[in-house]
Amino acid sequence: LRNTYLARIAGAADAAQLEEVRLAALGKKGEISLKMRELGQMSPEERQTYGKALNVLKDELDAALRARKAAMEDAALDERLKAEWLDVTLPARHRPRGTIHPVSQVTEECTAIFADMGFAVAEGPQIETDWYNFDALNIAPEHPARQEHDTFFMHRAPGDNRPPHVLRTHTSPVQIRAMQEQGAPIRVIAPGRVYRMDMDQTHAPMFHQIEGMAIDRDISMANLKWVLEEFFTAYFGTKVKTRFRASHFPFTEPSAEVDIQCSWVNGQLRVGEGDGWLEVLGSGMMHPKVLRAGGIDPDQWQGFAFGMGIDRMAMLKYGIPDLRAFFESDLRWLRHYGFGA
Numbered sequence: 001l002r003n004t005y006l007a008r009i010a011g012a013a014d015a016a017q018l019e020e021v022r023l024a025a026l027g028k029k030g031e032i033s034l035k036m037r038e039l040g041q042m043s044p045e046e047r048q049t050y051g052k053a054l055n056v057l058k059d060e061l062d063a064a065l066r067a068r069k070a071a072m073e074d075a076a077l078d079e080r081l082k083a084e085w086l087d088v089t090l091p092a093r094h095r096p097r098g099t100i101h102p103v104s105q106v107t108e109e110c111t112a113i114f115a116d117m118g119f120a121v122a123e124g125p126q127i128e129t130d131w132y133n134f135d136a137l138n139i140a141p142e143h144p145a146r147q148e149h150d151t152f153f154m155h156r157a158p159g160d161n162r163p164p165h166v167l168r169t170h171t172s173p174v175q176i177r178a179m180q181e182q183g184a185p186i187r188v189i190a191p192g193r194v195y196r197m198d199m200d201q202t203h204a205p206m207f208h209q210i211e212g213m214a215i216d217r218d219i220s221m222a223n224l225k226w227v228l229e230e231f232f233t234a235y236f237g238t239k240v241k242t243r244f245r246a247s248h249f250p251f252t253e254p255s256a257e258v259d260i261q262c263s264w265v266n267g268q269l270r271v272g273e274g275d276g277w278l279e280v281l282g283s284g285m286m287h288p289k290v291l292r293a294g295g296i297d298p299d300q301w302q303g304f305a306f307g308m309g310i311d312r313m314a315m316l317k318y319g320i321p322d323l324r325a326f327f328e329s330d331l332r333w334l335r336h337y338g339f340g341a
């Protein structure tokens, strides 16, 4: 009996078969249980010896059943572990992730600084009518500035009666649109892309400007100077000397170009030290004709305006020598300046 059951326990292939063996031996109607019940009809002496042997057998089979069950569970667990095995020493799969471009980063930084000074953001189209881009800004059709701007003209098919369009050559047309939309008083900046047919180390056919404009009852050059110096200090995180040079723009009078102090140290451009100057923007008091084109009475209101090159501001802050690299989408270059993934 003992050997039969031990053999059947060892031979059980799975938990279900093992349970069958258990029921056959130790279940209520199992062979051992029935034999236990027969003890009642035996003499006391027989009952003692026979009962003892049965109990020993029962305990032995019980232990064997448990051991076999545990072994089966261990095997199942091993199987599962093997199936779910992970090699944590394998190198991780590379997942390239984009980060912000230096020009976008700088645009955001500048926008935040001007926002602190109360300037809201205004926008205009990149494909602009030549009226907004030139005429409204006091640049008449024969004005030499039209040539100087190296304008990209939009082609018009014969019979197309829409007004002539250009790729805007500066963000200044947004001055006109913002005045028309909001009137005076107004304080806005307008960051965006502009286009000129030009390409060398410091010029690209597409680049970025931030236009600034403030119109109020008695705005003066002093306000302009304060706003710009406040901006440079915040942007570069240090006081930077500025130089206002008299200049000429058709849309401002008087006009000034603004340089910031800088120098080259070991082939690196340093802002705020040395005896060099770098032009970063054009500015001035808004011309009465420009205010009028925007629907604002120049006898009641004055304004200042400026236009700053964003790409150049990024080059200065991050020590980037070549403007063209901004637009080549070279990840190695972006990483070098701490922008790539």
Ligand code: PHE
Binding pocket: 169, 170, 171, 172, 249, 252, 281, 282, 283, 284, 305, 306, 307, 308
């Ligand atoms: N629009 C001028 C440029 O692109 C810059 C400028 C803006 C100058 C506003 C004066 C006032 O060069």
